[in-house]
Amino acid sequence: MSAKPVIVHHLENSRSQRILWLLASDSPNIEELEVPYEVKKYKRAAQRRAPQELLDVHPLGKSPVITDGDITVAESGAIVEYLIHKYGKDKIEVPEAGWLDNVYFTHYPEGSVQPVLVRRLLFKLIPGNVPALIRPLIRAVFSKVDKKLTLPELKLHGKFIESHLAKTKGWFAGGPNPTSADYMMAFTLEIMIDRAPEALAKISRNM
Ligand SMILES: N[C@@H](CCC(=O)N[C@@H](CS)C(=O)NCC(=O)O)C(=O)O
The missing domain is CATH 1.20.1050 (Glutathione S-transferase Yfyf (Class Pi); Chain A, domain 2)
Incomplete structure (x- = not known):
């Protein structure tokens, strides 16, 4: 378990809801996952684009993106797999x-x-x-x-x-x-x- 919380860079109305559900306290798996996390919120710029600040987190400037200590992970599917692999392995059971x-x-x-x-x-x-x-x-x-x-x-x-x-x-x-x-x-x-x-x-x- 990392000492620092995972930061979820959350753009409003975006796919980062997938990550929030995985980490949220009402997720059916929370008992097992128990990842301390913080949500950093971003507002959309013109034409629904992500703001410049997200480009400072990852070169593609898309949401979701997470930072876990020195590790930055983009792409919602990769983030879900990363979090489950790192914090939920052997816990989130796939039949x-x-x-x-x-x-x-x-x-x-x-x-x-x-x-x-x-x-x-x-x-x-x-x-x-x-x-x-x-x-x-x-x-x-x-x-x-x-x-x-x-x-x-x-x-x-x-x-x-x-x-x-x-x-x-x-x-x-x-x-x-x-x-x-x-x-x-x-x-x-x-x-x-x-x-x-x-x-x-x-x-x-x-x-
Ligand atoms: N395939 C990527 C798609 C990421 C993506 O397009 N995110 C949208 C929000 S749902 C975004 O950042 N849009 C703002 C922009 O493209 O500037 C993923 O699953 O993470």
Whole structure:
């Protein structure tokens, strides 16, 4: 256990919520993890960008990023795996039968779902950034492309996720506690429900 607390550099409304859930006192695994940590909050700059101060922490200036003594770790999946490996090894149990699901659903949200969600957000933001005269036309074009390309893709992801959860009937790896897959997927599900609730019809209905 490090003497100094882990610093979570938390940009508002960002993927660093994954790290906060993993470390938070209401996390089902806290008893085991017990990592002292502090949260350093950052506000978004113009165009939802991270502020300069985050570039001082890591060269890519993205959130989340953590510092643990001399070690700086960026990329939410890497941070979740680092914290579990360093502080939760042998404690956050992954059932043998769910080992591959855990690996898969730890990497799938950033590798496959978030890029589509970011695309949807960009399509929404682009019209607001063009001259007012052509804005209605650009809005109509991007809305059409979104409906044709992005939404069907998100619906496919939604069906895939819901059918997996119907099999495990709980956490993504099928065990009694959340694992790295859940810490990664929860934020992505939240964003999906916010940006494309129709893609997660069953989950949205049960909320
Ligand atoms: N794949 C990275 C994505 C990091 C990322 O794009 N973070 C967003 C917040 S959710 C960010 O820092 N946005 C501000 C910016 O790009 O300037 C991860 O999972 O950590």
